[in-house]
Amino acid sequence: MILPIYLYGSSVLRKAGEEISADYPDLKGLVDNMFETMYNANGVGLAAPQIGLSIRLLVIDLAPFKEEDPELGAFKTVMINPEMLETSEKTASDEEGCLSIPGVHENVIRPVKIKIRYRDENFVERIEEFEGYKARVIQHEYDHIEGKLFTDKVSPIRRQLIKSKLDNIARGKFSCSYKTKSQR
Ligand code: NI
Numbered sequence: 001m002i003l004p005i006y007l008y009g010s011s012v013l014r015k016a017g018e019e020i021s022a023d024y025p026d027l028k029g030l031v032d033n034m035f036e037t038m039y040n041a042n043g044v045g046l047a048a049p050q051i052g053l054s055i056r057l058l059v060i061d062l063a064p065f066k067e068e069d070p071e072l073g074a075f076k077t078v079m080i081n082p083e084m085l086e087t088s089e090k091t092a093s094d095e096e097g098c099l100s101i102p103g104v105h106e107n108v109i110r111p112v113k114i115k116i117r118y119r120d121e122n123f124v125e126r127i128e129e130f131e132g133y134k135a136r137v138i139q140h141e142y143d144h145i146e147g148k149l150f151t152d153k154v155s156p157i158r159r160q161l162i163k164s165k166l167d168n169i170a171r172g173k174f175s176c177s178y179k180t181k182s183q184r
Contacts, residue, residue: 003037003051004181008101008149009170012049012183017056017145019081022123024055031078031121034059041178043099045137047144050100052183056081058141062134075134082118082142085127087111094133096140096150102176104165106154110139 006012020027030048034057038046044064048057058079066073088111097105113131116138120126130138140150151159151166168174172182 001033001036002040002179003033004179005037005041005046005050005099006052007169007174007180007182008151008166010052010100010181010183012052012054013100013144013149014147015049015054016147017047017049017054020055020057027080028121030057031059035061037178038099041099041176045141046099047141049144049147052181056145058082058138058145060134060137060141062137065133072133077138078121079116079118079138079141080120080123082116082138082145084114084116084139084142086115087139088113088131092136094136096136098140098150099178100144101149101151101166101169102174102180103169104151104162106151106158106162108136108140108150108153110136110153114139116142 034046034051037051038059044062045060048055061076062072090112091109092112093107093109095105096108112135114135115129117127
């Protein structure tokens, strides 16, 4: 089932998510719906607050990168209750966008390498290291479950330049191809 994606300005995007337990109601159905919603919107990552749930759950599928980088394109994951353990001092800048902020793409500086603990879709605990684009997407989605958005991290000058675009999204003045929702 395709769910509406909550837009910039919605309060759920600014709340830190709660941890969930293995008996969370229909977790598998929820994960399936999140993937379906993300694919429908041509996204590569989606976090639960973006569908209005303030819980620590995110999904990622980098399949669109399959042709340019098969290893990257094979990366698909579900992370439940993730906890960032380490981030590298070394950083890099790259362009990001967000399904909750349609039409806005900006460079964001992030650590290039991370170590993260999470539970997979079977609730098995894993500790893994990621780098490069995988690490970037995981950090972007992880920020969502901390109530943060990538636009918080763009340079002050760029933030000033995109302010009216963000205000317009919050006011419902924008266009995109997928189902959205604004919450006050
Ligand atoms: Ni996002």
